[in-house]
Amino acid sequence: MKRLLSVFKKKMHHVIMILVLFFLALLLGWWSIFIKKSIIQAYRDQNTIIEQTCQILASKLGKLPDRPVPGIYRGDDRLVISIDPDPQGLTTLKPNWPQYSIHPNQAYLNRIALQKKRQSLMVLGEGSFLAICVIISSFMLYYNIRLERRSKEELVEFWSRVTHEIKTPITGIRLFLETLKRGTLKPDEQSYLVDMAMKQIARQQQLTQNILMGQQVERRAGKMTLVSLNPVEFLEKYINHHNLMLAGVKTEIIADQKARDVRVKADPNSLHTILDNLADNAIKYGPSDLSLVFHFEVTKKVILSVTDNGPGFPPKMADHLFDAYRRLPRDLPVGKHGTGMGLHICRSLARAMGGDMEAFSHGEGEGATFKIFMIKE
Numbered sequence: 001m002k003r004l005l006s007v008f009k010k011k012m013h014h015v016i017m018i019l020v021l022f023f024l025a026l027l028l029g030w031w032s033i034f035i036k037k038s039i040i041q042a043y044r045d046q047n048t049i050i051e052q053t054c055q056i057l058a059s060k061l062g063k064l065p066d067r068p069v070p071g072i073y074r075g076d077d078r079l080v081i082s083i084d085p086d087p088q089g090l091t092t093l094k095p096n097w098p099q100y101s102i103h104p105n106q107a108y109l110n111r112i113a114l115q116k117k118r119q120s121l122m123v124l125g126e127g128s129f130l131a132i133c134v135i136i137s138s139f140m141l142y143y144n145i146r147l148e149r150r151s152k153e154e155l156v157e158f159w160s161r162v163t164h165e166i167k168t169p170i171t172g173i174r175l176f177l178e179t180l181k182r183g184t185l186k187p188d189e190q191s192y193l194v195d196m197a198m199k200q201i202a203r204q205q206q207l208t209q210n211i212l213m214g215q216q217v218e219r220r221a222g223k224m225t226l227v228s229l230n231p232v233e234f235l236e237k238y239i240n241h242h243n244l245m246l247a248g249v250k251t252e253i254i255a256d257q258k259a260r261d262v263r264v265k266a267d268p269n270s271l272h273t274i275l276d277n278l279a280d281n282a283i284k285y286g287p288s289d290l291s292l293v294f295h296f297e298v299t300k301k302v303i304l305s306v307t308d309n310g311p312g313f314p315p316k317m318a319d320h321l322f323d324a325y326r327r328l329p330r331d332l333p334v335g336k337h338g339t340g341m342g343l344h345i346c347r348s349l350a351r352a353m354g355g356d357m358e359a360f361s362h363g364e365g366e367g368a369t370f371k372i373f374m375i376k377e
Contacts (some may be wrong), residue, residue: 001059003126007343011344013045014363016145017107017141017142017163020138020141021135021138024138025249026135026307027168028127028130028131028134031127032123032127035127036120037152038121039116039119039120039123040112040116041115042116042185043112043115043116046112047104047109047112048106048107050078050079050104051104052079052103053079054079054090054091054103054104055090055091056122057073057079058086058090058091058092058093058102059094059100061081061097061100061102062093062094062095062096062097062098063095063096064096064221064321065096066282066309067097067151068081068093068100069081070082070083070100070106071350073102075343077105077107077108078104078108079102079103079104079105080102080103080104080105080106081093081100082100082101082103083099083100083101084100084101084103085098085099085100085101086101086103088138089334091103099272105291124220129377133169133201147159147310149242153247160259169200169201169203169204169207170200170204171196172200173197173200173201173328174194174197176193176194176196176200177197178199179193179227180194182191199245202245204282209273209276215318224267224349224352224353224372225267226265226266226354227265227268228260228263228264228265228352228377229263229264229266229268229271230260230261230263230264231257231259231262231264231266231296231304232253232259232260232296234268235253235275235294235304236253238272238275239253242279242282243285245279245280246279246283246292248273248288248290249282249291249292250289250290250291250292251292251294252291252292252293252294253294253295253296254293254295254296255293255296256296258298259297259298259302260377262298262302262377263376264302264375264376264377265353265354265374265375265376265377266353266355266374266375267349267352267353270349270350270352270353271349271374273345273346273349274346274350274357274372275306277342277343277345277346278306278346279292279344280372281342282308282310283341283349284304285310285311286308286309286310286311287309287310289309290307290308290309290310291308291309292306292307293306293307294306294307297308298376300376301355301373301374301376302373302374302375302376302377303372303373303374304371304372304374305369305370305371305372306369306370306371306372307352307368307369307370308367308369309367310367310368311364311368312361312362312363312365312366312367312368313361313362313363313364314346315360315361315362315363315365318358318361319359321341321359322342322344322357322359324341324344325345327347343357343359346370346372350373350374353374353375354374354375355372355373355374355375356370356373357370357371357372357373358370359371
């Protein structure tokens with residue numbers, strides 16, 4: 001029973017959508033039928049009135065001593081007197097003028113028939129337009145409900161991942177410190193544990209920076225200072241300063257003389273954050289023999305391509321990687337988690353600096369390339 005209730009809650013927006021469309025369709029159908037019947041009834045009433053008017057006038061005119069004048073009756077274009085007796089005798093001018101009759105003007109009958117047709121077409125057009133508006137509005141409502149539910153679910157999942165990401169480094173550091181506290185380790189073992197603790201601290205700093213940066217990106221409140229810098233020199237310093245995080249990672253920088261001479265306008269902190277996230281993702285999800293190739297290309301903009309030999313991704317997912325809270329739908333190795341905010345922050349920062357960021361991969365298992373576009377000075 002609980003499972004059924006849980007499924008119903010998850011699918012409730014589908015049920016509501018179907019019910020709304022059903023009742024709106026009923027309402028629209030009732031309205032169309034009602035208006036259509038009203039138009040038909042009005043047309044019939046007009047015909048009945050003109051027929052009854054002809055019968056009443058025929059009775060009066062048939063008793064007059066003066067001969068009727070064929071043609072439009074007294075300026076009323078609805079009625080015509082003709083030398084054409086009514087076969088049924090209902091509109092014949094009896095008893096004095098049986099050779100004459102009064103009947104509706106055919107032009108008038110055509111006019112009210114045309115009016116009926118126009119009103120029917122108007123109802124059809126208005127009904128169709130209303131139906132389209134209702135369908136579009138309903139699907140927009142449905143889309144917004146689904147989007148809101150998905151955003152809520154992604155946010156809950158995001159904070160769940162953040163909680164795990166926060167607890168994991170702290171737990172690791174605590175274990176390292178407890179081991180060191182015992183004082184039973186050799187100097188080389190102590191050094192190893194300190195290095196591991198430093199990596200966990202760096203991971204914690206990266207997570208904290210991503211959360212803060214993510215909030216600034218969402219609120220567009222981050223202060224960005226664009227300065228002139230040499231991208232190759234900046235990257236070389238970054239790799240040298242992060243030798244602990246990049247330990248065991250094969251790195252290669254490919255830059256010709258043109259790339260080494262060019263300068264870009266960029267915010268150092270933002271560029272540092274972008275490289276942090278790319279390196280962290282590559283290390284987190286990449287193989288043990290991870291390699292990172294940094295290739296510079298100078299066109300109208302300066303392009304830094306970061307290529308790894310990691311798991312890659314389906315090409316159709318390239319643009320979705322930059323959605324907030326989005327992660328690839330694949331099974332992650334134990335302990336390899338993430339918040340889903342890293343690449344979203346990277347692209348947002350790149351665009352805030354006047355550039356952009358793109359992702360490429362030939363498929364899963366084929367590695368990935370992330371291109372950072374920077375504006376030249």
